[in-house]
Amino acid sequence: MICRMSAELPVRPEPGPALPRRVRIGYGLGSLCTGTFATVPGLILLYYLTNVLAVPAAVAGAAVFLPKAWDVLINPLVGALSDRSRLRGGPRRPFLLLGACTLPPLFALIFAAPPLRGAAAAGYVAVVFLLAATSYAVFQVPYVTLPAEMTDDPAERGRVLGWRVAFLGVAILLSGAFAPAIAHADGDTPASYRTMGVAVALLLAVGMFGAWFSTRWAPTVVRSEAEPSIRAQLATARSHRPFLHLLAMWSVQALAVGVMLAGVQYFATYTLGRPGAVTPLFACLIGPLVLVMPLWNRLARARGVKTAQWCASLLFVGGALLLALTPVIGNGVGYAATAVIGVAYAGLQLLPMTMLADTLAADAARTGRRRAATFTGLWTAAETLAFALGAGVFALVLAVTGFRSSEADRHVAQPDAALTGITLGMSVLPAVLAAAGLWALHRYREDGAAGRPANVPLKEETSRDD
Secondary structure: OOOOOOOOOOOOOOOOOOOOHHHHHHHHHOHHHHHHHHHHHHHHHHHHHHHOEOOOHHHHHHHHHHHHHOHHHHHHHHHHHHHHOOOOOOOOHHHHHHHHHHHHHHHHHHOOOOOOOOHHHHHHHHHHHHHHHHHHHHHHHHHHHHHHHHOOOHHHHHHHHHHHHHHHHHHHHHHHHHHHHHHHOOOOOHHHHHHHHHHHHHHHHHHHHHHHHHHHHOOOOOOOOOOOOHHHHHHHHHOOHHHHHHHHHHHHHHHHHHHHHHHHHHHHHHHOOOHHHHHHHHHHHHHHHHHHHHHHHHHHHHHOHHHHHHHHHHHHHHHHHHHOOHHHHOHHHHHHHHHHHHHHHHHHHHHHHHHHHHHHHHHHHHHOOOOHHHHHHHHHHHHHHHHHHHHHHHHHHHHHOOOOOOEOOOOOOOOHHHHHHHHHHHOHHHHHHHHHHHHHHHHOOOHHHHHOOOOOOOOOOOOOOO
């Protein structure tokens, strides 16, 4: 009896050499940018507009949402330009450098508003935020593409993404805890927000320049191919159903996180009773991130990444529903529920990115083409839009329930409907959105089933010779 591989099954290439440790760590540093820019505007900007610059809630929501919605157009364009780039330094790193030079000062300018109030202040913030979102896209799209091009070994990609998620947790903890603390240090004055903007800009610069410098030693194992237009990119995505289902799942869950992120400061101020409570809330949310990340990795290896994503999603839903009981039971349940959400959030940060990297590798194996930047451009555009829409949705909740905007030195009492809207918008609404994402997760087929050619089996075939 002799076992042999089917003649139709291509021989899998041997895994490439491990990436240098400085490349893994240096690449991870870039998450100081992605985590911070995804966290601070979503956490602070809406509150800054309504409670410091006296912008009505609906107008403030538009000022936060519309600049980020621009990313739907700019992200795929950056992906295509990066694909076609023949600049010295490789196709990705020049874009990292351009983003690093422009985003930090633009971020500081968002919170350095001239003495404007109301709609005029909203206009200033919206314009500068639009420029900052463009700079962020220039950095983020090539940055997300790099792991699929630095190595074709799934295990090595996992190690690279592990460093990325670890620094992501550090970024979210630092920016989410300390940015509000700096902003509230002087009583929510415009000057304290200007100080916060400069401090966060420095953190952005450290991460962005660190990633640009360290990836100089990264190999380019494969190279993505650009689609000629946005329409072609969308057509490519429509032809890859696993990617569409994965994108739909993450977009809805990112929207849930975006709504919750926009509501944290309001929840701390009006439900827990003090603006400074946002710092311990963030400690409960991000504190478990590094501790439980290895557990999510272990669960993904043991039971499959899709099963692990189910567990993370359901845990997020349960924690969000528990958060709704805070006004009834007390502040303690609010902190405990936030810690449960933090455990789930660790999985929600790691597992979708793992599935995306596997899906991109599967697409390359199936088609023989490298289209990582096309897919990651659409992915980051949808992710950014979802987070921005989260702030817009929470602003709509505020507007509908009668929230009253004010300047920093004049606090106003809120109607009961607005207080109820803040609690439910922070808890029940994100839970419903995250649960809706489970339908798309159910439709998603994992890497092996999605990525191989239709006539090629997953495992070695065996045949008998008499």
